[in-house]
Amino acid sequence: MTTPRLDIQKKGGSILGKARLFVALLAFAALAGCGKAEEEVPVLSAEQLQQLQTRSESYSGMDVAQLQTDAEAQILAQELFVAHCARCHGPDGSGGRGLSKAQKLVTGVFNYGSSEEAIRTTITEGRHSLMPALGATLGEVELGAMVAYVRGISTGEAPGTFDATAKEQFAEFCVKCHGLDARGNPAIGSADLTDGYWQHGNSMMNVRLTITRGVDAQCPAQAGIITAAEIELLVSRVLQLRK
Ligand code: HEC
Ligand code: HEC
Structure with missing residues (x-):
């Protein structure tokens, strides 16, 4: 029997409810403000x-x-x-x-x-950059190997140490945009995967997300x-x- 209780709260507690909401909002705003290390960006008239x-x-x-x-x-x-x-x-x-x-x-x-x-x-x-979502194309198991492969490329790991399937899949699904040398193609803005700079993060999780979700980024x-x-x-x- 929860319905009557809800009714009572709605009627009797509306001011209290609003006050609570206000306090909650204040607390949220304060927390959001504290957590923000970023500088405020002014909006000009x-x-x-x-x-x-x-x-x-x-x-x-x-x-x-x-x-x-x-x-x-x-x-x-x-x-x-x-x-x-x-x-x-x-x-x-x-x-x-x-x-x-x-x-x-x-x-x-x-x-x-x-x-x-x-x-x-x-x-x-x-600029508008698009990379397709390729997780399903690669397969669940292969995806893990691809993440290791891609992260390995940027640290200059010896190619021989890489998973053979990852290398094959890279040639099949990635080379057309990122190039044989994985250095990217400025004409389509595909990232250089060898330069050690990761716009979308270089943790295993981030690289995995980039490959599974793809990228749609616009300046x-x-x-x-x-x-x-x-x-x-x-x-x-x-x-x-x-x-
Ligand atoms: C249709 C072209 C295309 C294909 C195919 C493609 N990519 Fe990309 N990829 C891009 C573009 C474009 C970007 C840059 C996105 C941006 O500007 O944010 C990118 C970015 C990335 C990044 C992020 C790099 C960073 O700096 O954070 C990774 C990792 C990546 N691709 C891996 C792969 C892998 C692995 C494959 C194959 C399974 C692949 N890509 C296939 C176009 C492609
Ligand atoms: C709405 C957000 C937004 C605004 C505003 C914006 N940018 Fe960008 N900018 C982006 C994003 C997202 C990218 C990454 C695009 C990509 O990955 O291809 C980017 C990429 C860039 C790049 C690198 C492109 C490349 O070759 O990789 C430059 C340079 C740049 N912006 C300059 C500027 C300048 C200068 C301004 C102000 C006039 C500006 N941006 C305003 C979102 C923005």
């Missing part, structure tokens, strides 16, 4: 964004190399980065924040290439949202963020 755009105009025509060495330009470029990029990449480019799966820009290791030109295209046109296009001058400043900033 339309007017503030306009001001950034106006200030950026004075740098139009300057090339990226010049912008990189101009202290004032870099201050502005960082403000632009916080305004347009930080919510996914973090204010200092050290994210993937949250669920964005974004690249850690401080590594300077980019799937579509790390040249000035490649970065300009990334920012202007955006939004900025063309039409920000100006050419702002894009050049951001290209210079991304190059400067490399550590």
